[in-house]
Amino acid sequence: MQRHDVKPVTAESTRGSRLFILGIFLVFRWVNANLTRTYDNPDEFWQATEVAHRLVFGSGYLTWEWIHRIRSYFHPLIFAALYKGIHWCHWDTPTLVVNAPKYLQASLSAFGDVATYSLAKKVYGNHLAPYILFVILGSWFHFLMAARTLSNTLETVFTVMAMQDWPFPGMIRLESHQGLSAYRKSLFWASLACITRPTNALIWIFLGLQSLYYAPSYQQKKTLLINAELIVSMMLALNVILDTYMYTGHLPLIHQAWANDLVFVPWTFIYTNIVQSIALFYGTHPFHWYISQGLPLMLFTFIPLTLYGLYQHSATTTTSTTTRALVQLVGWVVVVYSLLSHKEFRFLYPIFPLLMIFTAHGLDLLWQRLALLKWILVAGLFVSQMALALYVSLWHQRGVMDAMAWLSTQPRSVGFLMPCHSTPWLSSLHDSPTMGPLWFLTCEPPLNSNIDNYLDQADRFYADPPAFLASLSPWPNTLVMFDSLLLTPGIKPLFKDYVECKRFFNSHVHWDSRRKGDVVILCRNDSI
Structure with missing residues (x-):
């Protein structure tokens, strides 16, 4: 130089x-x-x-x-x-x-x-x-x-x-x-x-x-x-x-x-x-x-x-x-x-x-x-x-990618209990054997409402996770979430029919408290 x-x-x-x-x-x-x-x-x-x-x-x-x-x-x-x-x-x-x-x-x-x-x-x-x-x-x-x-x-x-x-x-x-x-x-x-x-x-x-x-x-x-x-x-x-x-x-x-x-x-x-x-x-x-x-x-x-x-x-x-x-x-x-x-x-x-x-x-x-x-x-x-x-x-936010790669090989219905758009979606599941429905918590903005008073589906879930899950029906074969969600008081009994079947490291630190920790995948007992 x-x-x-x-x-x-x-x-x-x-x-x-x-x-x-x-x-x-x-x-x-x-x-x-x-x-x-x-x-x-x-x-x-x-x-x-x-x-x-x-x-x-x-x-x-x-x-x-x-x-x-x-x-x-x-x-x-x-x-x-x-x-x-x-x-x-x-x-x-x-x-x-x-x-x-x-x-x-x-x-x-x-x-x-x-x-x-x-x-x-x-x-x-x-x-x-x-x-x-x-x-x-x-x-x-x-x-x-x-x-x-x-x-x-x-x-x-x-x-x-x-x-x-x-x-x-x-x-x-x-x-x-x-x-x-x-x-x-x-x-x-x-x-x-x-x-x-x-x-x-x-x-x-x-x-x-x-x-x-x-x-x-x-x-x-x-x-x-x-x-x-x-x-x-x-x-x-x-x-x-x-x-x-x-x-x-x-x-x-x-x-x-x-x-x-x-x-x-x-x-x-x-x-x-x-x-x-x-x-x-x-x-x-x-x-x-x-x-x-x-x-x-x-x-x-x-x-x-x-x-x-x-x-x-x-x-x-x-x-x-x-x-x-x-x-x-x-x-x-x-x-x-x-x-x-x-x-x-x-x-x-x-x-x-x-x-x-x-x-x-x-x-x-x-x-x-x-x-x-x-x-x-x-x-x-x-x-x-x-x-x-x-x-x-x-490394940083690697777990959500690894989780989708693993799910692409599993013929399951899957629900994502995460902030909206925390993972890729169907483009990452191309030609996968997943036959059941997939859903995630949505977060459409208030196009015709007051932003200050508006709560999207993800906001409502995190405001009271047990209440949201109590109304969930039908339950999917698989649930995907961040580790931090499992620390919510009163939430673990709602997952009594599920066991942890996979865990992926995602981040050491994260600016969003809802996304802290590993990505945890719970599988229903009768689907393992």
């Missing part, structure tokens, strides 16, 4: 070197996918592979988001296409159906890594290459997310692919055919990012206005606007056609009542989650959460380097306009998301590639100053980041 004092002019990577870098990222992300064996967020299954499994194989649960049309089918259709290909080739074994989607997403994330690598070199110069490579491969949070089938992961890939060709201030070259072609390609990827998650528009509204402000001529401003209007409108129209067909079964303009049936997911998504404040049903956080907890944990031991890179940006008068624009974008996104009460780490994932670039810049600046200590620094960073990455990928 030798740094040159003279700032080099960024040159286009040769095709061979780009393929070599892509190969590194692909191999690493496939290893990443193989080591991703835990449960992180319900949406990676319930909003992606579960929907895709239903489309291709006919079994899959649709959550309330799909009933109320606030999700686009674009994201799950990617995995449906994968399932369809597997099915056509007669390769649809349970193992492949369960694992293939994460390898597909890991492959897509590798292309996102290449885009991050390229963007870093464009912004700071070719000398940043080894530093950004180290940060991309060494980030625990990126490792946790890159192979998961979350819409946020795909959104991040599209976002950084768009950014690598975006005409940032200081990079606007629309007068050339190459520059205009790159801008159009960027608009295509940005549109896909917004289709995947409508809130991604927050990024492109800011960048669009920023580029318009810095465009050096009226003609370039006009070129920016016209191309954006044409490409974004076309992509949104295609998205409306896709979702209208998937939700209603007919194409717009063909069915006589098409105007009343158009499905425009970006509006329903934003209206339901933000205007109606349904997102608050899933938790609220203080305004400072992203600054005090979110970003520090996402960056972990990288945070001193990130802050140093940002400090050097603010402390020097020679900072490029492009770098300043990226810093402003990060600040904009963090501030706006901080104003929303419901917060999650994954919401900031689309700007995480920029944070990795600032981290690499900080490492670059320190490299010549630390002498022998630099190798100790790099070793400490890599070990600490990878230790956490492996823990959350191999």
Whole structure:
């Protein structure tokens, strides 16, 4: 990692070197996918592979988001296409159906890594290459997310692919055919990012206005606007056609009542989650959460380097306009998301590639100053980041995955006495011998009720488990629960007809007291 004092002019990577870098990222992300064996967020299954499994194989649960049309089918259709290909080739074994989607997403994330690598070199110069490579491969949070089938992961890939060709201030070259072609390609990827998650528009509204402000001529401003209007409108129209067909079964303009049936997911998504404040049903956080907890944990031991890179940006008068624009974008996104009460780490994932670039810049600046200590620094960073990455990928919340794998081999009826969506569902039980019914505690939000006074089925169960179970009929052959439930006073006698038949480690600690402990499977005496 030798740094040159003279700032080099960024040159286009040769095709061979780009393929070599892509190969590194692909191999690493496939290893990443193989080591991703835990449960992180319900949406990676319930909003992606579960929907895709239903489309291709006919079994899959649709959550309330799909009933109320606030999700686009674009994201799950990617995995449906994968399932369809597997099915056509007669390769649809349970193992492949369960694992293939994460390898597909890991492959897509590798292309996102290449885009991050390229963007870093464009912004700071070719000398940043080894530093950004180290940060991309060494980030625990990126490792946790890159192979998961979350819409946020795909959104991040599209976002950084768009950014690598975006005409940032200081990079606007629309007068050339190459520059205009790159801008159009960027608009295509940005549109896909917004289709995947409508809130991604927050990024492109800011960048669009920023580029318009810095465009050096009226003609370039006009070129920016016209191309954006044409490409974004076309992509949104295609998205409306896709979702209208998937939700209603007919194409717009063909069915006589098409105007009343158009499905425009970006509006329903934003209206339901933000205007109606349904997102608050899933938790609220203080305004400072992203600054005090979110970003520090996402960056972990990288945070001193990130802050140093940002400090050097603010402390020097020679900072490029492009770098300043990226810093402003990060600040904009963090501030706006901080104003929303419901917060999650994954919401900031689309700007995480920029944070990795600032981290690499900080490492670059320190490299010549630390002498022998630099190798100790790099070793400490890599070990600490990878230790956490492996823990959350191999152990933390592993039990719910192991429990579903075990249940997939058991011909039983199963009830899940857990907070809703604590496990994957039918997409993880593909072609299993389970013949009896499966049920779980639901948690549909109060779309037409007061959130403050509303209790979903899971809330009612945990408010008084014995009362809920006393009314349960018929009882299934198998019950799945977290160990903490068995500590509830008066609940064990209700399970007198059951014995523990399997137990799986799930977590050492958990933020949700209802999910603490092992995953315990109870089997009815007459079903063993």
